[in-house]
């Protein structure tokens with residue numbers, strides 16, 4: 001884990017409320033895994049008081065080592081608005097990589113990735129990671145959902161990686177007009193995957209978890225909660241675990257990626 005001042009390499013608008021920001025980082029990020037995140041804070045500013053968590057969207061490699069990370073973010077409030085107003089050459093404080101990422105296995109040959117809205121941010125890193133480290137033969141299907149076409153991100157990136165994608169929107173402005181879990185269930189009924197990975201709104205994750213359970217397919221989800229410290233100290237990110245005692249787990253230190261069998265969703 002590295003606490004550092006990161007220089008902004010770029011901060012480009014990629015959609016209505018969406019931005020991609022490139023940041024310099026310690027070369028130890030070479031070992032970061034998809035699903036891990038950073039806490040970002042603005043130096044010398046009291047507001048917003050707390051750092052904000054963001055998933056690693058991609059690693060910027062130079063000479064085989066990490067020279068930077070890219071984040072994909074949506075402007076939703078004070079912190080993300082302030083971030084969007086920062087430009088190349090400015091500096092932010094970052095702490096990371098944090099948390100536990102998605103677990104992969106050589107046995108996973110047929111993989112389903114489900115991403116809802118800004119939940120696509122860690123899934124692009126996951127898809128490229130799986131493609132590099134994945135087994136041969138390797139088949140990855142991506143289910144990409146958004147409220148409207150403006151909320152569908154990275155579709156071309158997945159296509160360029162040779163992955164099959166199913167696109168859905170709530171308003172029908174792109175792809176099929178339905179929830180992303182509909183084509184997921186249809187595809188599962190045709191041929192079961194070895195694993196489902198998902199990130200997106202809680203209702204989507206609940207539905208994906210239910211589908212995975214029904215078909216007895218392993219499933220890992222990346223959870224989002226409000227976070228204050230990002231490293232297990234404030235206990236502000238607790239979620240209920242699925243044990244007889246109903247113990248609580250912390251999204252920042254036990255997750256953000258969980259096997260759905262461990263969570264009470």
Ligand SMILES: Cc1cc2nc3c(=O)[nH]c(=O)nc-3n(C[C@H](O)[C@H](O)[C@H](O)COP(=O)(O)OP(=O)(O)OC[C@H]3O[C@@H](n4cnc5c(N)ncnc54)[C@H](O)[C@@H]3O)c2cc1C
Pocket residue numbers: 037048052053054055056071072073074075076077078079080081118121122223224225226227256
């Ligand atoms: C592990 C993790 C990874 C994340 N990765 C990304 C990412 O890659 N890209 C991205 O755009 N966002 C990501 N988020 C969400 C991001 O941290 C919040 O959108 C951000 O903190 C909002 O800050 P703000 O000051 O702009 O908004 P605030 O003013 O703090 O809040 C604005 C609104 O967003 C809601 N909100 C704030 N934080 C969260 C949250 N964590 N989950 C759900 N709703 C929230 C608030 O309740 C409020 O309604 C991630 C969150 C977690 C926990």
Ligand code: FES
Pocket residue numbers: 226227228229230231232233234235236237238250251252253
């Ligand atoms: S954010 Fe502080 S314990 Fe998780």
